[in-house]
Amino acid sequence: MTHSSLIVIRQEHRCLSAMLRSITLLLREHRRHGTLPDFDALQAMLFYVDEFPEKLHHPKESLLLFPKLRGRSVRIDAVLDQLDRDHAHGECAIRELEHALLGFRTMSGTVQCEMRRDNFEQLMRHYADFYLAHMRIEETQILPLAESVLNADEWAELDAAFLMNRDPLAGHEADEPYKPLFRTIVAALHGCGNVGSVLEAFTGTALPMFSDTPPPRRPRP
Ligand SMILES: [Fe+2]
Ligand SMILES: [Fe+2]
Numbered sequence: 347m348t349h350s351s352l353i354v355i356r357q358e359h360r361c362l363s364a365m366l367r368s369i370t371l372l373l374r375e376h377r378r379h380g381t382l383p384d385f386d387a388l389q390a391m392l393f394y395v396d397e398f399p400e401k402l403h404h405p406k407e408s409l410l411l412f413p414k415l416r417g418r419s420v421r422i423d424a425v426l427d428q429l430d431r432d433h434a435h436g437e438c439a440i441r442e443l444e445h446a447l448l449g450f451r452t453m454s455g456t457v458q459c460e461m462r463r464d465n466f467e468q469l470m471r472h473y474a475d476f477y478l479a480h481m482r483i484e485e486t487q488i489l490p491l492a493e494s495v496l497n498a499d500e501w502a503e504l505d506a507a508f509l510m511n512r513d514p515l516a517g518h519e520a521d522e523p524y525k526p527l528f529r530t531i532v533a534a535l536h537g538c539g540n541v542g543s544v545l546e547a548f549t550g551t552a553l554p555m556f557s558d559t560p561p562p563r564r565p566r567p
Contacts, residue, residue: 349501351508352489355407359481362399365391366474368535373467382459385451387534390527392447396440399477404433407484410507414500415491425487432480439476443469 369391376383412426446469450462496504 349493349505351411351501351504352493354508355403355411355489356485358399358403359485362395362403363478363481365395365531366477369470370474372534373470377463377467382454384534385447385454387530388447389444389451390530391534392440392444394527394531396444400436400440404436406508408433410504411488411492414496414504415488418491418495422487422491425483429480429484429488432476436473436477436480439469439473443473446470 369388372383372388408430412430416423416426443466446462446466450459450466453459453462
């Protein structure tokens with residue numbers, strides 16, 4: 347049986363993953379053409395990451411799911427400790443990223459433009475790699491463990507909490523107040539030809555992203 351809370355977690359992972367990959371691709375395209383990115387769109391994309399994955403998704407895992415899995419083995423507790431540290435680090439990292447984007451935007455008409463672009467792109471790459479690795483651990487180690495050890499009462503509690511408090515863009519039609527945000531993000535991605543994966547992720551039709559076999563490591567830029 348697939349539990350609602352696991353469906354929500356996986357859909358939210360697909361959305362975050364599609365968004366991170368899309369921002370990276372968008373930046374690469376603008377660098378290749380020597381053009382400035384659409385700062386309003388980039389700001390909207392980072393706002394999405396800050397507003398939902400950072401403020402809704404990760405706290406749900408740290409506060410509701412992980413405590414139910416603790417105390418079963420030293421190894422699993424160590425993995426959960428690392429994932430909790432990642433969640434705390436992510437909150438600081440998104441602030442740093444938003445500041446770097448503001449710096450790039452504000453200074454883009456000056457001699458500092460390329461230095462600011464380099465700084466923002468480097469932080470963005472680190473943030474994306476960091477969360478993709480984090481979600482891979484959750485999907486290959488933590489979610490399968492939860493499926494094998496949690497009882498019906500624990501699932502009922504988790505399912506209720508995860509369904510009540512979910513990303514308003516992930517896996518279904520965007521909630522009304524967030525439709526303009528969704529349109530801004532999709533319009534920006536049309537320009538770099540990567541709109542498909544984000545749409546699939548947001549509408550819940552994207553394929554599962556993580557398997558037990560880790561993907562090849564990306565070469566360092
Ligand atoms: Fe997480
Ligand atoms: Fe997660």
